[in-house]
Amino acid sequence: MALTLASAAALLREHHLLREIIKNDVWTDDATRIDAADDPFAAITYDTRKVTPGTLLCCKGRFKAEYLEGIDAKGLQAYMAETDYSSVTDAPGLIVTDSRKAMSLLSAAFYGRPQDELTVIGITGTKGKTTTTYFTQALLNAVSGGKAALFSSVDNCLDGHTYVESDLTTPESMDAFRMMREAADNGMKYLVMEVSSQAYKVDRVYGLTFDVAAFLNISPDHISPIEHPTFEDYLYCKRQIVANAKTLVLGADSMHADLIRQDAALAGIPVTTFALHDADDQGTGANVTARPMDATHSTFRISANDVELGDFHLSIDGDFNYLNAAAAIAIAHAAGVSLKDTEPLHAIEPVRIAGRMEQFRDPQSNTLAIVDYAHNFASVTALLDFVYERWGDEHPHITLVTGSAGNKAYDRRKEIVEAAQDRIANFIFTAEDTDTEPFIDICMEMQGYITNKDVASTVISDRPTAIMNAVYDARAHADRFNILLIIGKGDERWIKEHNKHVPFEGDDRVVERMFGL
Numbered sequence: 342m343a344l345t346l347a348s349a350a351a352l353l354r355e356h357h358l359l360r361e362i363i364k365n366d367v368w369t370d371d372a373t374r375i376d377a378a379d380d381p382f383a384a385i386t387y388d389t390r391k392v393t394p395g396t397l398l399c400c401k402g403r404f405k406a407e408y409l410e411g412i413d414a415k416g417l418q419a420y421m422a423e424t425d426y427s428s429v430t431d432a433p434g435l436i437v438t439d440s441r442k443a444m445s446l447l448s449a450a451f452y453g454r455p456q457d458e459l460t461v462i463g464i465t466g467t468k469g470k471t472t473t474t475y476f477t478q479a480l481l482n483a484v485s486g487g488k489a490a491l492f493s494s495v496d497n498c499l500d501g502h503t504y505v506e507s508d509l510t511t512p513e514s515m516d517a518f519r520m521m522r523e524a525a526d527n528g529m530k531y532l533v534m535e536v537s538s539q540a541y542k543v544d545r546v547y548g549l550t551f552d553v554a555a556f557l558n559i560s561p562d563h564i565s566p567i568e569h570p571t572f573e574d575y576l577y578c579k580r581q582i583v584a585n586a587k588t589l590v591l592g593a594d595s596m597h598a599d600l601i602r603q604d605a606a607l608a609g610i611p612v613t614t615f616a617l618h619d620a621d622d623q624g625t626g627a628n629v630t631a632r633p634m635d636a637t638h639s640t641f642r643i644s645a646n647d648v649e650l651g652d653f654h655l656s657i658d659g660d661f662n663y664l665n666a667a668a669a670i671a672i673a674h675a676a677g678v679s680l681k682d683t684e685p686l687h688a689i690e691p692v693r694i695a696g697r698m699e700q701f702r703d704p705q706s707n708t709l710a711i712v713d714y715a716h717n718f719a720s721v722t723a724l725l726d727f728v729y730e731r732w733g734d735e736h737p738h739i740t741l742v743t744g745s746a747g748n749k750a751y752d753r754r755k756e757i758v759e760a761a762q763d764r765i766a767n768f769i770f771t772a773e774d775t776d777t778e779p780f781i782d783i784c785m786e787m788q789g790y791i792t793n794k795d796v797a798s799t800v801i802s803d804r805p806t807a808i809m810n811a812v813y814d815a816r817a818h819a820d821r822f823n824i825l826l827i828i829g830k831g832d833e834r835w836i837k838e839h840n841k842h843v844p845f846e847g848d849d850r851v852v853e854r855m856f857g858l
Contacts, residue, residue: 343381344451364433385451399444445514445547455521463536466557470535476669476689481531483688490524492534499524511540538578553675554586558595560719565749593627615671617664629671631663659727696831708815708823715828718756737824739765747775758790768798771807774837812855
């Protein structure tokens, strides 16, 4: 049924969000008393610049009355807001207690509840979300003939094969439901999406029930005045996915796994677990496990409920990525995929994600560069664990090129240093994304956290120059094995500076240019 003012009011009233309806200073709780209450909206938006005749405008966030000047001439049919704007528009208003929650409900209704036509899978965790999401999509594409859509922090894919760069880890609710509708209309059967803590903090997924939710892991991150004031708040937001799912996939070794299990029990949903075991198959008991089958940890055997599914050789290195692979298989199984036919499971093997564990060899020196998105204590530790597992016996000289985000997640700056300073030879601190903080200030702060007198450090705020400096230094010491870890930006082609996306070559392309690849 098409969304109308009357049906919108009824929906919001049902969820206890509607305060009143206003039209020309007349307040009521009955939408049918307003002319055209049963006329379907032609469009829905939260951007006043996109208002056209018949539009429902959702006034969310820090909305100001001045944004509505001249809006009636554009054909605004109605607006939804927490504030009465009848002084600047003749359109009727739905006045609500929470505009973000209301926007999510209205968007789902406007687009015809596309989530009901898809098996929706939500994946959350401090690390591994993106990789697990891509693995899961690849596996579901293999069993469905390419009918799995994707929302990720890197790309969105609405037809199973075309990838478009995304702006947010989890889209705004209105954008998410619009894309879900497009995916459903494209014949997609599945949607695999990353779910950030902010998605619950600011209600981007309000009212959405996941057919399968995955809670990969949790560790302190995103702690700042504009994100989460405390780790407890961060964890609380992450946990909300459990209460909004039909079944849960859980990392057996995750911090607070017992608490998450309690959440699942309270919600009355089943739990499937996954874990990484050692070469002797020792580790935390879980439904799906992965264990290394060779000394280089390049091949892992994955088992489900004690039945071996075969050996897997991923195109993305790192033990933690085999853990992500185990998670993806557990997720697919929870979504109804049979594990009796193991051939489709190997669709995860060729998956590569730009900017994640990408390796480059320099033809001019004994130098390996790894470009990755690692940006916090857990991911930097995992990256260094991988390096030492694979090349520790060769005693590499390790240089870490890193920065940290500005205006948020302040704890990362110290944690990155603490994770690396006793395991590397050299830091090069450089620019990463920021809103208003100067790059140089963040770099100098990070340098100030170094307590190991034996580790060298340099501050080069221009990021391409920092990477080039690392390469030149490695070539100047051709007698040693050099590993350059360039983290934080992956393959992103911009750096956020003063709230603007400034074009940037990209870490991977700087390395390729320097190496002549």
